[in-house]
Amino acid sequence: MPNTYDAIVLGLGAMGSAAAWQLVRRGARVLGIDRFAPPHDQGSTHGETRITRIACGEGPEYAAFARRSHEIWRELEAAQGVDLFTQNGFLAISGAGPRSANHGVEDFLGGTVAAAKSAGVPYELLDAAAIRARYPAFGVADGDRAYHDGESGFVRPERAVAAQLTAATAVGAVLRLDETVTSFAQDGGSVTVTTDKARYRAGQLIVAAGAWLPTLLPPELSQPFSVLRQVLYWFRATSPAAHAEFAPERFPVYIWQLPAPQSIYGFPAVGPFEEGVKLATEQYDVSTTAAAVDRAVTPEETREMYDTYVAPFFPGLSPHCVRHKVCLYTWVDNARFVIDRHPGLDRVIVASPCSGHGFKHSAGIGELLAEMALEGRKSDPKFAFSPA
Ligand SMILES: Cc1cc2nc3c(=O)[nH]c(=O)nc-3n(C[C@H](O)[C@H](O)[C@H](O)COP(=O)(O)OP(=O)(O)OC[C@H]3O[C@@H](n4cnc5c(N)ncnc54)[C@H](O)[C@@H]3O)c2cc1C
Missing domain, CATH: 3.50.50.60 (FAD/NAD(P)-binding domain)
Known part of the structure; x- marks a missing residue:
């Protein structure tokens, strides 16, 4: 038929x-x-990039999917000559004192360590001095610490x-x-x-x-299911030399539990200086629908993003927002x-x-x-x- x-x-x-x-x-x-x-x-x-990690602080049950996805993307890369997956490492940064939860997990760094152990992902723990020495673009505070593994990275x-x-x-x-x-x-x-x-x-x-x-x-x-509006931002570095600190060879993907209402996450620069560096936070409070979502981003939102979540943590990024994009989470508790x-x-x-x-x-x-x-x-x- x-x-x-x-x-x-x-x-x-x-x-x-x-x-x-x-x-x-x-x-x-x-x-x-x-x-x-x-x-x-x-x-x-x-929005160009997504974080990928096998050791998921959200729970050990996810590791097999991510691991298999990495294999399938490598197969597609070989078959089609495309570049899909860059393994530039992952940092889960947290610190002492009250911190924002990430994906509902209070101790995301601890959950990530547990998931790494369960999935057999080699990892290391870094203190603030080690983070600064290896990745100077992060303006970490004394007392901050990080999980790092080299199997993670970003997908297109x-x-x-x-x-x-x-x-x-x-x-x-x-x-x-x-x-x-x-x-x-x-x-x-x-x-x-x-x-x-x-x-x-x-x-x-x-x-x-x-x-x-x-x-x-x-x-x-x-x-x-609730549909949540999220905004991705690309901020330009303060100079081409500062932009170079965000190159994938020197800068990992990261999730950073801040002493702020939300965590931030971000990516290395995948384009030239003019195209900026992508980072975002998450919002869980206001639901919308795919039909009704407001896809415009106001200058006030952009300024608040910079003042609260960018300037205090990335001295190498300027307030010049090159681009932003609204994207939708379909969220389950x-x-x-x-x-x-x-x-x-x-x-x-x-x-x-x-x-x-x-x-x-x-x-x-x-x-x-x-x-x-x-x-x-x-x-x-x-x-x-x-x-x-
Ligand atoms: C801002 C943001 C950041 C994220 N960051 C990460 C990250 O770093 N790492 C990570 O792992 N994940 C991340 N995610 C999550 C990840 O992107 C999603 O899990 C994934 O994209 C969901 O894919 P999907 O196929 O469910 O939805 P979609 O890719 O949106 O596909 C749904 C498709 O259904 C079609 N459709 C809908 N209704 C109909 C209909 N009635 N008839 C025909 N077609 C229809 C739509 O047109 C659409 O193409 C992020 C998500 C967002 C929004």
Whole structure:
């Protein structure tokens, strides 16, 4: 029958592009549908860089996904000649006294050490003097200390999505872009997916709709998810010499638990002086929707970001904000992921692994989703709709 597939992937961002590639490489007939043409800047997967780390302070259960993702990105790099993953190391910085929590974890540095031990990631602990000697761009305080490992680094999210979609279409995946799914239903042995342009059928549906997920679920299932507006900033260094201190060879990715309302995280400079250095904080207080989010960033927000979170900690960065970008978290309490079968439709798999730290796991999660759809693999009960 025309328009009939083994599996349909709804949403082709980080998770959906990974799932489509993993499905089709296992021989499945696959249709991927997206309301835009990924990679794009309307969801959760844009802004040049994402931190990746195997030892996750959020919990040891994540390590296997990140490790597998690193392998898959290296395979794609070799196959397509693209640069996806830079292993420039990771610092989790914290200090004495009250500190902001990170992803709901009070002792993120301690959690990261525990995860490193459990995953067998070699690491070291640095005091303030050692951090200053090795990474002079960080204006750490006396008493600050850091976890460091060399297996971590950053991934290029837009390139990773594009590489997976290229790989998938090269071996037969069909993509329908700029087409919006309006509903899906299951009857007996198949799922029907209706879009604003057509109707399709498949044995399995993977819903990887990111911040739009709540609009595709009934109210009792959408309740755990909140959509949170986040802002990424690029500040220019005070001089080309200061910019050089942020080069990937000299500057790691980091998460820094500050004596401030929120932590900050950031990246080395991936472009020239003019393009600035990216860093961000997180906000968990104000929910929005993918349709209603305010994508403009005010000068007041930018000034507050610089005064509170940049100037006191990075003497080498100037107040000149070169760029900013709004991005969306789909948040579940305690930074959890939901990767589970739809409680009412057993041929529908829902994947919402965001909560601000999903990208690093996306290639490995794509493999899990494909094996759930085709081979009956089970997800971890920790990622169930109701973990209880
Ligand atoms: C500011 C920010 C910083 C982050 N930093 C990190 C980090 O450093 N490290 C890390 O590991 N993770 C990080 N994350 C998290 C990570 O980026 C997300 O976990 C990941 O991008 C989520 O991917 P997704 O596939 O769920 O969503 P998306 O990539 O947004 O994909 C969802 C797709 O579904 C499509 N869609 C939605 N509804 C429909 C519909 N009805 N019909 C058709 N298509 C539809 C959308 O167009 C979109 O393409 C960050 C996230 C943000 C926002």
